[in-house]
Amino acid sequence: MTSPLEQKKIKIAGPSIVTANRTWDGIVVYRTAAKGWSAELSEAAIVRNSDEARALLAEAVADDVGAIGPYIAPVQVGEDGKILPGNLREQIRRTGVTIGQPAQV
Amino acid sequence: MYAYDEIDRTLVNERVSEFRDQVKRRLSGELTEDEFKILRLQNGVYLQLHAYMFRVAIPYGTLATNQLRALAHVARKYDRGYGHFTTRQNIQFNWIKLAELPDAVEDLAKVGIHAMQTSGNNMRNVTSDQWAGVAPGEIEDPRIWSELIRQHTTLHPEFSFLPRKFKIAITASDHDRAAIKIHDIGLRLIKNEKGETGFEVLVGGGLGRTPFIAKTIKHFVHGRDILSYIEAILRVYNQYGRRDNIYKARIKILVHELGIEKFSREVEDEWQHIRNSSLQIDDEVIEDIRSRFTYPAYEKLPHMPDELRQAAADPDFEAWRKNSVAPHKVQGYSIVTISLKPTGGPPGDATAEQMDALADLADRYSFGEIRVGHEQNLALPHVAKRDLPALWKALDKLGLATPNVNLITDIIACPGLDYCSLANARSIPIAQELTRRFANHELANLIGRLHINISGCINACGHHHVGHIGILGVEKNGEEVYQITIGGRADENAALGTLIGPGVKFDEVADVVEDIVEAYLALRERPEELFMDTVKRLGVEPFKERVYATR
Numbered sequence: 017m018t019s020p021l022e023q024k025k026i027k028i029a030g031p032s033i034v035t036a037n038r039t040w041d042g043i044v045v046y047r048t049a050a051k052g053w054s055a056e057l058s059e060a061a062i063v064r065n066s067d068e069a070r071a072l073l074a075e076a077v078a079d080d081v082g083a084i085g086p087y088i089a090p091v092q093v094g095e096d097g098k099i100l101p102g103n104l105r106e107q108i109r110r111t112g113v114t115i116g117q118p119a120q121v
Numbered sequence: 122m123y124a125y126d127e128i129d130r131t132l133v134n135e136r137v138s139e140f141r142d143q144v145k146r147r148l149s150g151e152l153t154e155d156e157f158k159i160l161r162l163q164n165g166v167y168l169q170l171h172a173y174m175f176r177v178a179i180p181y182g183t184l185a186t187n188q189l190r191a192l193a194h195v196a197r198k199y200d201r202g203y204g205h206f207t208t209r210q211n212i213q214f215n216w217i218k219l220a221e222l223p224d225a226v227e228d229l230a231k232v233g234i235h236a237m238q239t240s241g242n243n244m245r246n247v248t249s250d251q252w253a254g255v256a257p258g259e260i261e262d263p264r265i266w267s268e269l270i271r272q273h274t275t276l277h278p279e280f281s282f283l284p285r286k287f288k289i290a291i292t293a294s295d296h297d298r299a300a301i302k303i304h305d306i307g308l309r310l311i312k313n314e315k316g317e318t319g320f321e322v323l324v325g326g327g328l329g330r331t332p333f334i335a336k337t338i339k340h341f342v343h344g345r346d347i348l349s350y351i352e353a354i355l356r357v358y359n360q361y362g363r364r365d366n367i368y369k370a371r372i373k374i375l376v377h378e379l380g381i382e383k384f385s386r387e388v389e390d391e392w393q394h395i396r397n398s399s400l401q402i403d404d405e406v407i408e409d410i411r412s413r414f415t416y417p418a419y420e421k422l423p424h425m426p427d428e429l430r431q432a433a434a435d436p437d438f439e440a441w442r443k444n445s446v447a448p449h450k451v452q453g454y455s456i457v458t459i460s461l462k463p464t465g466g467p468p469g470d471a472t473a474e475q476m477d478a479l480a481d482l483a484d485r486y487s488f489g490e491i492r493v494g495h496e497q498n499l500a501l502p503h504v505a506k507r508d509l510p511a512l513w514k515a516l517d518k519l520g521l522a523t524p525n526v527n528l529i530t531d532i533i534a535c536p537g538l539d540y541c542s543l544a545n546a547r548s549i550p551i552a553q554e555l556t557r558r559f560a561n562h563e564l565a566n567l568i569g570r571l572h573i574n575i576s577g578c579i580n581a582c583g584h585h586h587v588g589h590i591g592i593l594g595v596e597k598n599g600e601e602v603y604q605i606t607i608g609g610r611a612d613e614n615a616a617l618g619t620l621i622g623p624g625v626k627f628d629e630v631a632d633v634v635e636d637i638v639e640a641y642l643a644l645r646e647r648p649e650e651l652f653m654d655t656v657k658r659l660g661v662e663p664f665k666e667r668v669y670a671t672r
């Protein structure tokens with residue numbers, strides 16, 4: 017597999033974050049400004065241009081023990097600074113399946 | 122039931138400790154994800170959106186009750202209390218933690234269950250008819266041959282590094298419940314004029330980005346030659362298979378590009394070299410495998426027991442019996458299909474409680490055996506007819522007696538964007554909405570046999586191409602859009618569906634399906650004319666008109 021850094025030119029259209037799955041349990045995590053991972057989107061580091069995005073991704077890729085499959089994903093940032101997922105996929109990754117799980121019904 | 126031999130047990134146990142070590146080295150950072158990925162895939166471990174997913178094989182769809190209980194245990198202890206039965210006689214756990222996986226793998230190995238051949242570019246688990254060994258009129262139990270092929274191809278070097286994954290399915294009945302025409306190799310057990318057992322061999326079926334229905338490559342291959350014949354196919358494939366382009370590397374593409382005549386000539390040449398080799402199967406080998414499949418000591422029972430006669434007064438029981446109970450090869454017994462498609466539920470999911478309870482019921486009523494079919498339902502293969510009323514009551518309490526087998530709400534759906542990292546759109550909520558729309562069983566029965574298949578991307582895990590109504594989720598400008606096809610089918614007359622027009626939005630899919638169904642009800646010549654026959658007779662136009670006239 018080629019590293020996500022080489023896959024294509026990194027270009028972002030708006031505020032973005034880096035997300036991945038935590039290695040030991042697979043849960044969704046977000047790269048933080050403190051060079052760690054958090055399960056909370058609100059703690060994600062926001063990048064606003066391609067250089068920042070590349071740097072954040074490079075740092076995330078280097079932490080392969082922490083989380084796997086990092087990639088850049090779009091977010092929306094409200095006026096109050098609240099971070100929201102930028103698309104349905106990321107929405108579902110953040111809030112879970114949209115279908116109700118059988119064991120909870 | 123099938124009893125594994127010592128070699129298999131040793132292999133499975135070795136895999137457990139090997140995998141434990143690999144996971145440990147991964148968690149410590151000694152192995153990178155790049156290095157580990159191929160190892161985890163060999164053990165059925167994928168990464169989905171929210172977590173790792175663990176895929177476990179149920180060879181030819183046969184489970185013993187202790188195995189089902191072990192699956193329930195894994196669901197409860199390591200997952201979120203449920204599992205998902207797939208179209209390839211596998212079960213998937215959606216929330217498993219990598220750190221706990223070795224324990225789960227070990228717990229399953231104790232009952233002879235493993236995840237080998239559930240992923241990677243190798244020979245996948247050989248699937249078969251879920252009614253194998255009990256269907257009336259069957260040539261022979263196809264699982265004997267599935268097992269022979271499984272043994273031969275498991276970890277066989279030539280089959281472990283194929284250009285792409287490779288799937289085989291076997292049927293032994295006139296009615297194909299194993300969907301052999303959409304597999305890389307499809308085998309139909311038949312007898313020739315001399316009464317010898319052999320196979321019609323089909324090749325090059327598959328769905329995904331470029332769907333093909335398999336073509337017959339040879340009308341009769343003697344049973345003793347089947348391994349050499351498969352090997353010849355694989356050699357030709359390995360020789361030509363396009364490893365440079367992942368989308369083109371399936372055998373279906375090769376067969377299409379070479380043409381079936383040229384492909385079969387090449388296979389024939391190759392086969393002549395190897396057919397008299399050690400690959401020729403001794404009768405003893407087959408007999409040995411045959412002897413490992415044991416059948417229950419059936420009793421001599423009446424065709425129409427009193428219990429059944431009395432229960433017939435209950436319309437709910439009758440509705441279920443007519444829908445979910447099929448004839449058995451032995452008088453006085455039935456095959457009971459267990460619908461995992463409750464109204465509003467995700468297709469194919471079963472909770473740990475349901476699995477445990479079902480294991481108890483199988484012990485009491487089905488000689489301890491459960492089957493898993495490609496329609497994402499389960500079956501109890503040996504139920505005495507006198508026990509049907511009691512079984513029904515128990516299943517109904519568990520939410521496992523929805524009388525919708527083969528009806529419009531018996532939907533096959535892939536995990537889609539709720540779970541799958543490759544998805545473009547959601548599948549399961551579409552299925553859930555459709556099961557609510559058509560929840561009225563009288564309406565569903567009026568409509569008759571109608572299969573809806575839903576996939577969340579072009580990989581076609583939900584077999585949408587061969588759904589009578591097929592629904593494919595795509596993404597357009599950040600929105601979920603669904604393309605609808607009609608007229609596909611997966612059985613012995615397999616065909617690919619035809620697109621009816623432009624894609625529709627998430628909220629519109631159920632309305633469109635309702636329109637298609639209403640059009641069908643208005644257009645059919647008589648109630649017995651099934652949806653797919655009406656489509657065949659009239660083409661897609663009238664349906665298209667109906668759907669798009671108001672949109």
Ligand code: HEM
Nearest residue numbers: 169207208209303327328329535536540541543580581582
């Ligand atoms: C979320 C995890 C899954 C992933 C990542 C996944 C991935 C894929 C991919 C990439 C293909 C296309 C392979 C090709 O054309 O060469 C495929 C095909 C297939 N998948 Fe899945 N799949 C998943 C879940 C499932 C489930 C849950 C089922 C059963 C309900 C399933 C059944 C199938 C089948 C039957 C095919 C073969 C279609 C064909 O004939 O080409 N998959 N899968």
Ligand code: SF4
Nearest residue numbers: 535541544577578582
């Ligand atoms: S069809 Fe696509 S979305 Fe559905 S499970 Fe397969 S890969 Fe995932």
